[in-house]
Amino acid sequence: xxxxxxxxxxxxxxxxxxxxxxxxxxxxxxxxxxxxxxxxxxxxxxxxxxxxxxxxxxxxxxxxxxxxxxxxxxxxxxxxxxxxxxxxxxxxxxxxxxxxxxxxxxxxxxxxxxxxxxxxxxxxxxxxxxxxxxxxxxxxxxxxxxxxxxxxxxxxxxxxxxxxxxxxxxxxxxxxxxxxxxxxxxxxxxxxxxxxxxxxxxxxxxxxxxxxxxxxxxxxxxxxxxxxxxxxxxxxxxxxxxxxxxxxxxxxxxxxxxxxxxxxxxxxxxxxxxxxxxxxxxxxxxxxxxxxxxxxxxxxxxxxxxxxxxxxxxxxxxxxxxxxxxxxxxxxxxxxxxxxxxxxxxxxxxxxxxxxxxxxxxxxxxxxxxxxxxxxxxxxxxxxxxxxxxxxxxxxxxxxxxxxxxxxxxxxxxxxxxxxxxxxxxxxxxxxxxxxxxxxxxxxxxxxxxxxxxxxxxxxxxxxxxxxxxxxxxxxxxxxxxxxxxxxxxxxxxxxxxxxxxxxxxxxxxxxxxxxxxxxxxxxxxxxxxxxxxxxxxxxxxxxxxxxxxxxxxxxxxxxxxxxxxxxxxxxxxxxxxxxxxxxxxxxxxxxxxxxxxxxxxxxxxxxxxxxxxxxxxxxxxxxxxxxxxxxxxxxxxxxxxxxxxxxxxxxxxxxxxxxxxxxxxxxxxxxxxxxxxxxxxxxxxxxxxxxxxxxxxxxxxxxx
Amino acid sequence: xxxxxxxxxxxxxxxxxxxxxxxxxxxxxxxxxxxxxxxxxxxxxxxxxxxxxxxxxxxxxxxxxxxxxxxxxxxxxxxxxxxxxxxxxxxxxxxxxxxxxxxxxxxxxxxxxxxxxxxxxxxxxxxxxxxxxxxxxxxxxxxxxxxxxxxxxxxxxxxxxxxxxxxxxxxxxxxxxxxxxxxxxxxxxxxxxxxxxxxxxxxxxxxxxxxxxxxxxxxxxxxxxxxxxxxxxxxxxxxxxxxxxxxxxxxxxxxxxxxxxxxxxxxxxxxxxxxxxxxxxx
Numbered sequence: 001x002x003x004x005x006x007x008x009x010x011x012x013x014x015x016x017x018x019x020x021x022x023x024x025x026x027x028x029x030x031x032x033x034x035x036x037x038x039x040x041x042x043x044x045x046x047x048x049x050x051x052x053x054x055x056x057x058x059x060x061x062x063x064x065x066x067x068x069x070x071x072x073x074x075x076x077x078x079x080x081x082x083x084x085x086x087x088x089x090x091x092x093x094x095x096x097x098x099x100x101x102x103x104x105x106x107x108x109x110x111x112x113x114x115x116x117x118x119x120x121x122x123x124x125x126x127x128x129x130x131x132x133x134x135x136x137x138x139x140x141x142x143x144x145x146x147x148x149x150x151x152x153x154x155x156x157x158x159x160x161x162x163x164x165x166x167x168x169x170x171x172x173x174x175x176x177x178x179x180x181x182x183x184x185x186x187x188x189x190x191x192x193x194x195x196x197x198x199x200x201x202x203x204x205x206x207x208x209x210x211x212x213x214x215x216x217x218x219x220x221x222x223x224x225x226x227x228x229x230x231x232x233x234x235x236x237x238x239x240x241x242x243x244x245x246x247x248x249x250x251x252x253x254x255x256x257x258x259x260x261x262x263x264x265x266x267x268x269x270x271x272x273x274x275x276x277x278x279x280x281x282x283x284x285x286x287x288x289x290x291x292x293x294x295x296x297x298x299x300x301x302x303x304x305x306x307x308x309x310x311x312x313x314x315x316x317x318x319x320x321x322x323x324x325x326x327x328x329x330x331x332x333x334x335x336x337x338x339x340x341x342x343x344x345x346x347x348x349x350x351x352x353x354x355x356x357x358x359x360x361x362x363x364x365x366x367x368x369x370x371x372x373x374x375x376x377x378x379x380x381x382x383x384x385x386x387x388x389x390x391x392x393x394x395x396x397x398x399x400x401x402x403x404x405x406x407x408x409x410x411x412x413x414x415x416x417x418x419x420x421x422x423x424x425x426x427x428x429x430x431x432x433x434x435x436x437x438x439x440x441x442x443x444x445x446x447x448x449x450x451x452x453x454x455x456x457x458x459x460x461x462x463x464x465x466x467x468x469x470x471x472x473x474x475x476x477x478x479x480x481x482x483x484x485x486x487x488x489x490x491x492x493x494x495x496x497x498x499x500x501x502x503x504x505x506x507x508x509x510x511x512x513x514x515x516x517x518x519x520x521x522x523x524x525x526x527x528x529x530x531x532x533x534x535x536x537x538x539x540x541x542x543x544x545x546x547x548x549x550x551x552x553x554x555x556x557x558x559x560x561x562x563x564x565x566x567x568x569x570x571x572x573x574x575x576x577x578x579x580x581x582x583x584x585x586x587x588x589x590x591x592x593x594x595x596x597x598x599x600x601x602x603x604x605x606x607x608x609x610x611x612x613x614x615x616x617x618x619x620x621x622x623x624x625x626x627x628x629x630x631x632x633x634x635x636x637x638x639x640x641x642x643x644x645x646x647x648x649x650x651x652x653x654x655x656x657x658x659x660x661x662x663x664x665x666x667x668x669x670x671x672x673x674x675x676x677x678x679x680x681x682x683x684x685x686x687x688x689x690x691x692x693x694x695x696x697x698x699x700x701x702x703x704x705x
Numbered sequence: 706x707x708x709x710x711x712x713x714x715x716x717x718x719x720x721x722x723x724x725x726x727x728x729x730x731x732x733x734x735x736x737x738x739x740x741x742x743x744x745x746x747x748x749x750x751x752x753x754x755x756x757x758x759x760x761x762x763x764x765x766x767x768x769x770x771x772x773x774x775x776x777x778x779x780x781x782x783x784x785x786x787x788x789x790x791x792x793x794x795x796x797x798x799x800x801x802x803x804x805x806x807x808x809x810x811x812x813x814x815x816x817x818x819x820x821x822x823x824x825x826x827x828x829x830x831x832x833x834x835x836x837x838x839x840x841x842x843x844x845x846x847x848x849x850x851x852x853x854x855x856x857x858x859x860x861x862x863x864x865x866x867x868x869x870x871x872x873x874x875x876x877x878x879x880x881x882x883x884x885x886x887x888x889x890x891x892x893x894x895x896x897x898x899x900x901x902x903x904x905x906x907x908x909x910x911x912x913x914x915x916x917x918x919x920x921x922x923x924x925x926x927x928x929x930x931x932x933x934x935x936x937x938x939x940x941x942x943x944x945x946x947x948x949x950x951x952x953x954x955x956x957x958x959x960x961x962x963x964x965x966x967x968x969x970x971x972x973x974x975x976x977x978x979x980x981x982x983x984x985x986x987x
Contacts (some may be wrong), residue, residue, distance in 0.1 A: 509748055509750075510748065510750040510752065510786045511786070512786075513748055513750075513786035513787040514786035514787075516787075517786060517787055517788045518786060518788070525808060601712060601809055601812050604812075605808060605811075633710075634709075634710045634711065634816075637710055637711040637712075637814070637815075637816040637817070638711050638712045638816075638817070640814060641711050641712045641812045641813060641814035641815075641816065641817050642712060642812060644811075644812070644814050645712070645811040645812035645814070648811045649811050
């Protein structure tokens with residue numbers, strides 16, 4: 001099996017054959033299938049389990065998982081620990097009572113790996129012990145007790161690996177490494193990699209899907225020190241780090257779950273500035289790029305923080321790796337993201353620490369409760385503002401129509417707010433009236449132990465609920481088409497147009513074609529429509545932030561669909577810009593498929609006209625490039641220029657993918673020949689063959705030029 | 706990909722002194738705007754017939770176009786709902802073109818810029834030189850795709866403002882050049898020589914048409930030309946493709962695409978190996 005490339009270029013070989021074999025086996029599902037063999041552990045035999053409190057049940061389940069989950073030590077692996085229960089792949093806590101999982105796992109967060117590596121899990125334990133004496137006798141006592149129970153479970157799991165490795169002389173290095181970490185601070189690069197991996201694997205073993213965060217920032221100083229004192233070479237460091245990436249594929253199992261088998265929100269960031277504003281790009285950043293280039297692993301979707309002064313050499317490496325396709329690398333415009341976070345109220349030093357939530361929504365890692373609430377703005381326009389295309393609506397001007405739509409948008413955001421506060425015990429606190437145990441994650445989120453409150457109970461330092469507008473391009477294009485057809489060019493009255501749309505354009509082919517072709521929609525650098533998009537995004541962001549301060553959560557705005565345009569397709573009606581009902585429309589902040597006729601630079605220009613710094617949790621742009629357009633030195637330069645342009649024009653997040661739709665069609669027909677072909681779906685990558693047909697068709701449609 | 710380095714804004718200047726039988730941009734041969742008709746897009750609404758003052762559009766079931774009366778006034782194209790009718794070519798001022806380029810400037814980086822293509826950019830004479838000067842003032846890098854068939858003085862006056870010439874060599878054989886392009890290659894080679902003497906940066910682009918210019922003699926002549934260029938940027942071999950033929954249909958012309966003209970890989974490899982023999986990196 002070769003590691004797939006879209007551009008036909010041979011991937012370079014730098015890693016040892018045993019490491020390459022480990023990668024091939026992992027991508028060929030060996031460990032994913034192994035993980036599925038044992039789905040969960042059972043807690044049926046625990047006395048009185050049914051009558052225990054939610055937290056006590058959770059603690060018992062975590063202890064059982066730690067004590068009884070299978071251990072896995074792969075041939076030649078350089079770091080130890082594995083999340084070996086199948087149910088965790090489906091995001092449940094893999095312990096069952098009467099055949100049912102005891103609870104769900106947590107995701108959309110990046111855990112506090114900095115504390116783990118630098119200070120060790122024992123520092124968290126010390127914090128918990130201190131809190132225990134403080135909170136004794138209060139309502140937080142049980143939560144703090146739970147923290148201590150989960151740390152104990154982690155110790156049990158750790159000692160099981162130590163025991164197993166101590167009897168295996170060929171894993172002496174693993175054993176020596178694991179003796180200190182993750183409980184004690186890491187003292188070397190090798191220990192630091194093992195430390196992060198072990199904590200990550202434990203969280204995953206317990207059903208959670210955390211993101212990793214800024215891996216080069218976490219590891220860079222350790223590697224620098226070790227290189228300087230000669231205890232490691234760059235080649236050795238690359239091998240160790242490669243095992244981290246390969247082990248991250250231990251859940252690859254080829255299961256058709258719709259959106260692919262690689263979607264576990266385990267994103268990684270590279271590059272950018274630290275809290276003092278100093279560039280952090282280091283040897284580890286380059287090693288990660290080497291590994292992605294050689295193995296094509298897409299399971300840790302990696303995003304590079306690019307700014308106006310990003311080093312040319314580094315950006316060139318990024319572009320080189322991007323060219324192989326697979327959508328493995330995306331970019332943040334760091335300057336704008338930091339500005340957006342500062343606008344949203346974070347101190348600048350804090351904003352500079354941003355990572356993502358494991359997908360592409362930005363957050364401050366290890367300190368943030370985050371959830372986003374998606375909704376479809378197109379259906380609001382169609383069903384509320386335009387009354388489902390039944391008659392009975394009249395607007396004398398486009399302004400009147402637009403304002404009516406914005407007030408419907410306000411109602412939607414208000415509904416999200418009311419729905420969220422209704423679960424709180426009172427509107428000023430973040431305490432919920434429901435219990436959702438999540439102590440394992442709470443250990444790795446700053447604020448939880450200090451406040452005596454779990455991750456979902458307002459424990460973290462920042463608590464964010466982000467309304468995410470979907471169908472942006474489709475709504476903007478719809479509004480624009482109505483503006484042109486009805487109010488500017490007066491080709492049809494609003495009442496007649498609604499009738500026509502109600503009939504799904506039947507019998508009105510000439511007008512449908514006119515709407516579809518004669519106006520220039522979002523994504524083609526047409527100021528008139530792009531300004532409408534900018535205005536709508538700005539109004540939406542203002543609506544969201546107007547709810548700040550009304551309860552303990554902040555409400556920053558974001559733009560996304562991820563893959564929801566698929567499920568929404570069946571609920572949407574015909575659109576005024578000439579598409580019939582039922583068509584799969586735009587993704588994220590990207591143009592509607594087939595309306596973008598001016599190429600990638602025009603798409604970026606349209607997208608950048610909005611003030612994206614008002615969208616503090618993100619607005620993603622998907623860009624599809626043909627392999628031929630990035631060929632050779634010219635193509636490489638073009639790709640670098642595209643990234644630079646994106647930054648200088650004020651983009652937020654861009655996920656470029658190098659894809660040839662015809663190759664995807666072949667893969668659809670002969671899946672067995674394309675096992676390692678991965679594509680960018682949205683905030684994640686998926687092996688194309690593990691997407692179901694509907695998703696595959698959508699990706700193909702997005703990639704046709 | 707073949708219009709210069711990095712991200713580029715390509716401006717097609719209409720009108721060409723050569724009439725290559727294999728032309729892949731037939732819509733840029735004439736100097737004036739022309740009506741294009743995409744039959745596959747036409748929905749048969751005949752709104753064009755209603756707006757045309759000259760009765761160009763007609764037919765019952767089939768759309769028939771009488772191009773002899775067409776003035777390319779664009780009334781039909783502006784009204785066609787499905788963009789089956791388009792006007793190719795419009796007058797643009799320097800400011801118009803530069804404002805388009807200005808938008809792309811964020812993407813030019815260190816390598817990108819404007820490429821003048823065609824048609825033949827130097828067929829616009831002084832205007833082309835003035836435009837290139839304007840680009841230099843705006844600090845926009847320039848490339849010019851030329852067939853080299855132009856006024857030598859115009860060419861020489863443009864050289865200081867051109868960062869890269871993409872120079873077409875259709876055929877080094879005098880007689881064949883005349884037969885297939887309608888003009889001798891004497892002026893082209895003389896101009897190439899003149900530009901070279903002024904140290905212009907030159908990249909050669911050689912179309913390969915099976916059975917026309919796929920002989921050893923031509924290959925060797927290309928290699929000699931390339932090795933004589935002082936400020937040599939490289940060489941692109943452009944194997945003939947038949948797409949230009951279907952574009953001719955849009956103009957109401959006969960499809961001039963010929964499958965038998967497509968060269969095979971061994972011919973391309975042979976040219977490459979001769980170039981390498983002459984020390985040229987391909």
